[in-house]
Amino acid sequence: MSAWDMIKTIFFGGLTFLFFFVIWIYNPFIHRVEYEVPSQMEDIINDSKAALQGRELFKTMCASCHSVRYDGIYLMSVASKPEFKNVLEKFGTLIRVDEKTKEKVMFLSRDVYEAVAMNDLLMLKSSFGKIPPDLSTIYLSRGAGYLYNFILNPQKVLPGTSMPPVMTGQEENTAKIVSYLRSVSEPSKAEKAKRTVMGIVVIAYFVAMGVLLWIWRKKLLAKMGYGQ
Numbered sequence: 001m002s003a004w005d006m007i008k009t010i011f012f013g014g015l016t017f018l019f020f021f022v023i024w025i026y027n028p029f030i031h032r033v034e035y036e037v038p039s040q041m042e043d044i045i046n047d048s049k050a051a052l053q054g055r056e057l058f059k060t061m062c063a064s065c066h067s068v069r070y071d072g073i074y075l076m077s078v079a080s081k082p083e084f085k086n087v088l089e090k091f092g093t094l095i096r097v098d099e100k101t102k103e104k105v106m107f108l109s110r111d112v113y114e115a116v117a118m119n120d121l122l123m124l125k126s127s128f129g130k131i132p133p134d135l136s137t138i139y140l141s142r143g144a145g146y147l148y149n150f151i152l153n154p155q156k157v158l159p160g161t162s163m164p165p166v167m168t169g170q171e172e173n174t175a176k177i178v179s180y181l182r183s184v185s186e187p188s189k190a191e192k193a194k195r196t197v198m199g200i201v202v203i204a205y206f207v208a209m210g211v212l213l214w215i216w217r218k219k220l221l222a223k224m225g226y227g228q
C-alpha cells in the first residue's frame with residue numbers, strides 16, 4: 001500500500017466513522033433541553049398499570065379539549081353526541097375491546113373525525129386561539145420530561161401558551177397521564193422483545209447468506225480455473 005492509499009483510507013474511514021457517530025451517538029446540531037423528573041415520578045411514568053389509571057384521568061381532565069384518536073379517545077362534547085356512535089360503527093376501525101368495561105375502542109381517521117367534530121373544534125379555536133392538538137403521538141416528539149413539566153405547569157415550559165394549568169400540584173396524577181401517553185406511542189414490552197428477536201434473526205439471516213454466497217463464489221471461481 002502506498003502512502004497516498006494509506007492517507008485516502010484513513011480519510012474516508014474517518015469520515016464514515018464521523019457520519020455514524022453523529023447519527024447514532026451524539027448529534028451536536030440538535031438543540032437539547034433537559035427537563036427534570038423526580039425519580040419516583042419516573043417510575044410511575046414507566047409503569048404499565050399507571051398507564052391504565054392515566055387513561056381514566058385523561059378522559060376526565062383532558063378530553064374536554066384533546067383527543068387521542070390512536071386510542072379511541074375523542075372530545076367529550078363530540079363523543080357524547082348520539083350520532084357519533086353511528087359514525088364510529090360506520091367509519092371506525094376496531095383497535096381492541098377493553099377487558100374491564102367491554103367498551104369497543106375505535107380508531108377514526110382524521111378527515112372523518114374532523115368533519116364530525118368541526119363545530120366543537122372551531123369553538124375551541126375561538127376560545128384558545130388554536131385547536132388543542134390530538135395527543136396520539138405527542139410522546140414521540142416531546143418525550144417524558146417535557147410532557148411531565150408542561151402538563152404540571154404549562155406556562156413555565158411554554159410561556160404564553162393558551163393551555164390552562166389543570167394539574168397544578170398533582171404530581172402523581174400528572175405522571176400517570178404521561179405514562180398513558182407513553183403507552184399509546186410506545187409498543188408494549190412484549191412487542192419490543194419480539195422486535196428485538198426479529199432484528200437479530202434478520203441480521204443472522206444476512207450473515208448466513210453472505211457466508212454461503214462467499215463459499216459459492218469460491219467454488220464458481222475454482223470451476224472457472226481461478227483462485228487456486
Ligand code: HEC
Pocket residue numbers: 058061062063064065066128130131132133135138142147150151158160161162163164166167177
Ligand atoms: C381547556 C382546554 C384544555 C385542557 C382541559 C387541556 N389542554 Fe392541553 N392544550 C390546550 C391548548 C389550547 C393547547 C395548545 C397550546 C399551544 O400550542 O400554545 C394545548 C396543548 C397541549 C399539549 C402540547 C404542548 C406542545 O408542546 O405542543 C399537550 C402535551 C397537552 N396540551 C396536554 C394536556 C393534558 C395531558 C391535559 C389534561 C391533564 C390537557 N392538555 C388539558 C388546551 C387544553
